Amino acid sequence: MTAGASAMADATPGDPAAPGNGPADRPDERLRHQPLWRRILVRPSVSAAIAAIVVFVFFAAADATGTFTSPQGVASWMGVSASYGIMACAVSLLMISGEVDLSSGVMTGSTGLLLGILVSEFGWNFWLAFLAVLVFAVGIGFMNGMLVTWTRLPSFIVTLATMFVLMGLNSGVTLALTGQVRVGGIDEAAGYPLAQWVFGSRLDSPWAFTVAVGWWLLVIAVGTWVLQRTRQGNWIYAVGGDANAARNTGVPVRRTKVSMFITVSLAAALVGTINAVELTSVSAGQGTGFEFYYIIAAVVGGTLMTGGAGSVIGASLGALILGMTTLGIQYAGWDSTWRFTFFGLILFWAVMLNIWVRDRAGGGRR
Amino acid sequence: MSEQVPPLGEVDAEVAAVAAAQRGTLGAAGSSAAVGAPTGKDMYLRLEDVGKTFGSVVALDGVSMDVNHGRVTCVLGDNGAGKSTLIKILSGVHQNDSGTMYVAGQPTVFGSPKDARDAGIATVFQDLATIPLMSVWRNFVLGREPVKGWGPLRRLDVAQGREIARRELRMFGIDLRDPDQPIGTLSGGERQAVAIARAVYFGAEVVILDEPTSALGVKQSGKVLKFVRDARDRGIGVVLITHNPHHAYMVGDEFVLLKRGRMTNRWLREEVQLDELVSAMAGGAELEDLAHELGA
Numbered sequence: 252m253t254a255g256a257s258a259m260a261d262a263t264p265g266d267p268a269a270p271g272n273g274p275a276d277r278p279d280e281r282l283r284h285q286p287l288w289r290r291i292l293v294r295p296s297v298s299a300a301i302a303a304i305v306v307f308v309f310f311a312a313a314d315a316t317g318t319f320t321s322p323q324g325v326a327s328w329m330g331v332s333a334s335y336g337i338m339a340c341a342v343s344l345l346m347i348s349g350e351v352d353l354s355s356g357v358m359t360g361s362t363g364l365l366l367g368i369l370v371s372e373f374g375w376n377f378w379l380a381f382l383a384v385l386v387f388a389v390g391i392g393f394m395n396g397m398l399v400t401w402t403r404l405p406s407f408i409v410t411l412a413t414m415f416v417l418m419g420l421n422s423g424v425t426l427a428l429t430g431q432v433r434v435g436g437i438d439e440a441a442g443y444p445l446a447q448w449v450f451g452s453r454l455d456s457p458w459a460f461t462v463a464v465g466w467w468l469l470v471i472a473v474g475t476w477v478l479q480r481t482r483q484g485n486w487i488y489a490v491g492g493d494a495n496a497a498r499n500t501g502v503p504v505r506r507t508k509v510s511m512f513i514t515v516s517l518a519a520a521l522v523g524t525i526n527a528v529e530l531t532s533v534s535a536g537q538g539t540g541f542e543f544y545y546i547i548a549a550v551v552g553g554t555l556m557t558g559g560a561g562s563v564i565g566a567s568l569g570a571l572i573l574g575m576t577t578l579g580i581q582y583a584g585w586d587s588t589w590r591f592t593f594f595g596l597i598l599f600w601a602v603m604l605n606i607w608v609r610d611r612a613g614g615g616r617r
Numbered sequence: 618m619s620e621q622v623p624p625l626g627e628v629d630a631e632v633a634a635v636a637a638a639q640r641g642t643l644g645a646a647g648s649s650a651a652v653g654a655p656t657g658k659d660m661y662l663r664l665e666d667v668g669k670t671f672g673s674v675v676a677l678d679g680v681s682m683d684v685n686h687g688r689v690t691c692v693l694g695d696n697g698a699g700k701s702t703l704i705k706i707l708s709g710v711h712q713n714d715s716g717t718m719y720v721a722g723q724p725t726v727f728g729s730p731k732d733a734r735d736a737g738i739a740t741v742f743q744d745l746a747t748i749p750l751m752s753v754w755r756n757f758v759l760g761r762e763p764v765k766g767w768g769p770l771r772r773l774d775v776a777q778g779r780e781i782a783r784r785e786l787r788m789f790g791i792d793l794r795d796p797d798q799p800i801g802t803l804s805g806g807e808r809q810a811v812a813i814a815r816a817v818y819f820g821a822e823v824v825i826l827d828e829p830t831s832a833l834g835v836k837q838s839g840k841v842l843k844f845v846r847d848a849r850d851r852g853i854g855v856v857l858i859t860h861n862p863h864h865a866y867m868v869g870d871e872f873v874l875l876k877r878g879r880m881t882n883r884w885l886r887e888e889v890q891l892d893e894l895v896s897a898m899a900g901g902a903e904l905e906d907l908a909h910e911l912g913a
Contacts, residue, residue: 488751
C-alpha cells in the first residue's frame with residue numbers, strides 16, 4: 252500500500268490537473284485530484300479489456316478455418332466463455348473476500364452428475380432434481396465456509412480436501428450406480444422440455460448464442476450490483492482487505508465469507524446444470540481442473556490473490572480471454588492441448604500488463 | 618466502594634458538564650455534574666482496582682482510572698506493562714476478574730466487544746482500524762452503511778455515504794477532496810483521524826486509542842494529538858494509550874502509569890510536571906543506575 256501511495260506521489264509533479272480550487276494552505280498535498288483518464292486506467296478491468304482485444308486480434312489473425320470471427324464462431328466461443336465466466340464471477344467474489352475454492356471445478360461435475368443420477372437412475376422430475384442439486388450445493392458451500400472459518404485452516408487446504416473427496420465420489424458413485432463413468436438420458440426426464448428452454452436453448456442461426464450467455468450476463472449484472480452497491484459488497488471487500496479491521500468495525504466476517512463459499516457452489520450448480528442439459532449427459536471427470544481456469548480468469552481480470560480487490564467485470568473479461576483462446580486454438584488448426592500453454596502465458600503477461608498499466612497511470616491500487 | 622473514591626473528577630467537571638450539555642446525551646452524569654457536586658461516580662467510565670490474571674500470570678493488578686466526556690485519560694507504560702490487557706478489558710475482549718468497572722455509575726462487565734460498542738466505547742486499534750484498499754467513504758461507513766430502497770433493492774446510499782465522510786472529516790480539519798480515494802493513500806495520521814471521526818460519528822461516548830502515534834513521525838503525531846483534542850472538545854471521553862510521555866502530557870487530563878501489570882502512579886494534570894512524568898515513565902532511579910553502569 253505504501254508503495255502505491257509513494258508511486259502516486261512520484262508520478263504527480265507537474266501534473267496539469269493540480270487542484271485549483273483548494274485552499275492554498277492545504278496541509279497534505281497527497282490528497283490531489285486524479286484526472287479522469289488516470290482513474291479509468293487504474294481500474295484493472297481496463298487492462299483486462301485491452302488484453303481481451305489483443306487475444307481477439309491474435310486469434311482472428313491465426314484463424315485457419317475462417318470461423319473465429321464468423322457469427323457461429325463468435326457464438327461458440329461466447330458459449331465456452333459463459334461457462335467459465337459464470338464461475339469466474341463467483342470465484343472472484345470469493346477471492347475478493349480473501350479465500351479460494353479449489354473444489355469449484357469438480358463441483359460443476361458433482362452437481363451435473365447428481366442431477367443426471369436423480370433423473371435417470373431414480374426417475375425424478377427434472378425440477379425436483381434441480382432443487383436437490385441446489386440444496387446439495389448450498390450444503391457443500393456452507394461446509395467449506397464453516398470448515399475454513401472454524402478451523403482457521405487456509406481455504407487452500409480445506410477446499411483441496413473437498414475437491415479430492417468429491418472427485419472420488421464423482422467416479423465411485425457414478426460407476427456403482429450406472430456401471431459406467433457417464434450418466435446419460437437426461438433428455439428423457441419429466442420436465443425436460445422446459446429445462447431445455449431455460450438452460451439449453453440457443454438463438455437462431457447464424458448468431459446462435461446459447462442461453463448460457465444470458466445467464467452469464469445476469470450473473471455479471473447481479474454480481475456487480477451486489478459488489479458495488481450493497482452493504483454485503485462493502486463487507487466482501489472489507490473482510491478480504493483486512494479481516495481484523497473489518498471485525499473491529501462490526502462486520503460479520505464469518506457470515507460474509509461463508510456466504511461467498513455458498514455463492515461459488517451455487518454458481519457451480521448452475522454451470523453443472525447448463526452443461527448437463529446442453530450435452531444431455533455428464534461424464535464423471537467433468538470439471539476436473541477447471542477450478543484453475545476460474546482462478547486464472549479472476550486474476551487476469553485484476554482480482555488480488557490476497558483479497559480485498561477485484562471486480563466481476565474483470566473476471567468476466569478474463570473468462571472471455573480464456574474462452575476465445577480455447578476455441579481460437581482449434582480454429583487455428585492447432586491441437587487443443589496447446590491451450591494450457593496459452594493459459595499459462597496469458598496469466599503471466601496479463602498480470603504484468605495489469606501492474607504496468609497501473610504504474611503508468613500512477614494511481615493507488617484499487 | 619464509593620467511600621474510598623479519591624477526589625478525582627473535580628478538574629474537568631465544568632468541561633464535562635458543558636460537553637454533555639452540548640451533546641444533549643447522558644442525562645445522569647451530565648446533570649449531576651452541572652449542579653456542581655462532582656464525585657467519581659459521575660464519570661462515564663470508571664475502573665476501581667481492576668485486575669486480570671491468566672493462569673498463574675498476573676497480567677493486570679490494581680488499576681483505577683476515570684474517563685469522562687470532554688476529558689483525556691492517558692495510560693502510559695512500556696512494552697509488557699499491561700496496556701493491551703487493559704484495552705481488552707475496556708473493549709470487552711477480556712473480562713476483569715478483580716475490581717470493578719463502572720459504566721455511567723453502574724457496575725458493568727462487558728461479555729463481548731459488541732457489549733462495549735453498545736455501551737458507546739469504541740476502540741481504535743493502531744493498524745487494525747481501516748482497510749487500505751477501500752475508499753475513504755466506504756471505510757468511514759463500514760459496518761453501518763447508510764442504505765435506501767426496500768427488500769431486494771435495498772442498496773448503499775452512496776451519495777449520503779460520501780457526504781457523511783466528507784462532512785465528518787472536515788470537522789476534524791481534513792478537507793477531503795475525493796471520498797473515493799483509497800484510504801491507503803492517506804497519511805498514517807489521517808487514517809487515525811478517519812477511525813476517530815468514524816467512532817465519534819457513530820455515537821461513541823468514549824474512544825480508546827491504542828498507541829495512535831507510535832508508528833508516526835513528529836508532524837503526523839502532532840496531527841493525531843490535534844484530533845485527540847478535537848474529539849475531546851466535541852465532548853468525547855478519550856483514553857490515550859501510549860508509551861510517549863511527551864505526547865501524553867500535551868493532551869492529558871489524567872495520567873495512569875502501568876509497570877509490569879501494576880499501576881504505579883496516578884496523577885491529575887495539575888499534580889504532575891512533564892519531567893516527572895518522563896522520569897517515572899523511563900524508570901527514574903533505574904535509569905540513573907543504568908547511566909552509572911554505563912559510566913556516563
